[in-house]
Amino acid sequence: MSHILAIDQGTTSSRAILFDQALKPVTSAQEEFPQYYPASGWVEHDPADLWATVAGTARAAIERAGIGAEDIAAIGITNQRETTLLWDRSTGQPLHNAIVWQDRRTASLCTALKEAGHEPMITARTGLLLDPYFSGTKLKWLLDTVGGARDRARRGELAFGTVDTWLMWNLTGGRVHATDATNAARTMLYNIAENRWDDEILALLDIPAALLPEVRDCAADFGVTRADLFGREIPILGVAGDQQAATVGQACFHPSMMKSTYGTGCFALLNTGDQMVPSQNRLLTTIAYRLNGQTTYALEGSIFIAGAVVQWLRDGLQIIRSAAETQGLAERADPAQEVILVPAFTGLGAPWWRPEVRGAIYGLTRNSGPAEFARAALQSVGYQTRDLLEAMRADWGAAGDGVLRVDGGMVASDWAMQFLSDILGAPVDRPSVTETTALGVAYLAGLQAGLQPPPEDFANNWALERRFVPGMDPGLREKKYAAWKRAVAATMAAA
The missing domain is CATH 3.30.420.40 (ATPase, nucleotide binding domain)
Structure with a gap:
């Protein structure tokens, strides 16, 4: 088991790149998916498209390499950040299209929060500015807009996640509701100094804590895939938002x-x-x-x-x-x-x-x-x-x-x-390798799997x-x- 499968879920396409133990790309597959623009400044994705293109490209990359799932030691996931999803924990069905990081529908809400003087507190704790870019106000919009969503969230019936969390949920058959620290840091709900979800910000946006995923390191155990997806269970051992994965790569x-x-x-x-x-x-x-x-x-x-x-x-x-x-x-x-x-x-x-x-x-x-x-x-x-x-x-x-x-x-x-x-x-x-986003998350997964050296040694190979x-x-x-x-x-x- 010397190969690592990197899933790179981006804004306009999903890719899967298979790396060997030396972190050299072996095969890849890529598939674009539609963008939806329901109103000026609004951008959405169909969550089913995100999952289908990831599953399809992952299978295609493995098939093109001529290897089996038994040859893959680990999976790493990197993703477009801030894009916001909300789904039913029991059925796995989304309650709305994913609201993409580019979406500006919560601009007026952000302005109101700024005028009320909340930005300094939010910036001090999250490192972020009050802007529609981030997940927090997108999630509030979903809870405010989808009928009954907030009450269901309080009862623990719903799950929130950025794209990495949505993919892990589907890959593991709903067994894992988790994210990593880099994706959590982009939600505007996470205190990056204390490494925890921030209760005061959650209360300000009226977001029930029961919605939120567990936050883990970038190289960590994120569960295993369903056996029926690739022929056997494969551990998911690395996760990072796309820009942080590129920083590692x-x-x-x-x-x-x-x-x-x-x-x-x-x-x-x-x-x-x-x-x-x-x-x-x-x-x-x-x-x-x-x-x-x-x-x-x-x-x-x-x-x-x-x-x-x-x-x-x-x-x-x-x-x-x-x-x-x-x-x-x-x-x-x-x-x-x-x-x-x-x-x-x-x-x-x-x-x-x-x-x-x-x-x-x-x-x-x-x-x-x-x-x-x-x-x-x-x-x-x-x-x-x-x-x-x-x-x-x-x-x-x-x-x-x-x-x-x-x-x-x-x-x-x-x-x-x-x-x-x-x-x-x-x-x-x-x-030499310009696809450093996939490379970075492949390294993180390989590090957790024991296949890759410490960061200092990895840097020598750049x-x-x-x-x-x-x-x-x-x-x-x-x-x-x-x-x-x-x-x-x-x-x-x-x-």
Whole structure:
């Protein structure tokens, strides 16, 4: 039993990657699923789609490898965070669609709670800001909206969970209702200093504690799968939210190390060790990972739209057929045009936290076309990343050697990564394995299974594929960034 199955349940697709004992990918399978938009700013998933695509891709990855379930030592789960589900404990049936992390339906509730003065208490305990992004107000909305839900929750008939919890429930046939510390830390209900659900916040949102899962370490025993799923019971031994799993996969185990993941959104994490650093620049203080009961903290900046801006070029504007086309278009863009796209499709994330803001484009001319739009889309990700790193440096001081480790689908674009290095004025390191989210949770599961070495030894195996170094004139860099900041200010002023 030398293989590890990593389940990577994301915002637009589910993937399963089978790793060997050396943590080399053997096979993988991926399946997209529909997104639902019931109203402006609302985003939902069908919970059945999440489960079906996970089960299907896991089976497909095993079959493609030509091995049996007896060859798999452990399963690790990593997932889109904050997405909120509520289901019946006896039947396993959801009471509503999953409310996705991007969803903004609770913006007015968050505003009311801020105006009532509750944000400082919530931030001090959870490290988070009062924003619709997080699970707490989503869960309150479900309890307020679904008929009889709160009374049933008080009687212990219902279960709440983020996506990891929903998957574990289904994988184990309802025997395990648990989460890990990193996912719990994203609910806005968990006291990250004391590592427990916070009674005062639960009372404020009128959320019965009986709904909540047990919180465990990232490498821990999360039960075993139903025997009928894969042919035998397989232990689930690692769980982490996607960004924390990527932090582990990038081997950012020492304070001041930074990584940034470019998927649907962009998420930058800075390891702060055992220090729970409060942000003065509206970043999040969160749990990076918890191993053997020891918590490592991080500062995090979250951008809602990164890879999603490329999807918008493809599906919304229909000016590209695949993401790979953006690089060629960006290279052909007219250098005399300075088109700036502020992709606030579902609001602005860190460091602004303005859920009501919507996207805008500046600098259009009669000659602006697909090439200029593609370049502006890729540049918007670099600009937003600099916003995050500027805030991190202000909170933490000089962040180590200034190197940013990157991963996720967008990092395949050399053009985007070179611009990122140029606008940051810092090296950007792309690893040999860019799917570090799955790698990280595979390592956690392997660590618990006794197949993987301690973190320090794992870090020695991290391999660089390419380093991008700044080549832009410093004066031009600052001119471009100043234009971006003016565009963001104008977009917020128009909201």
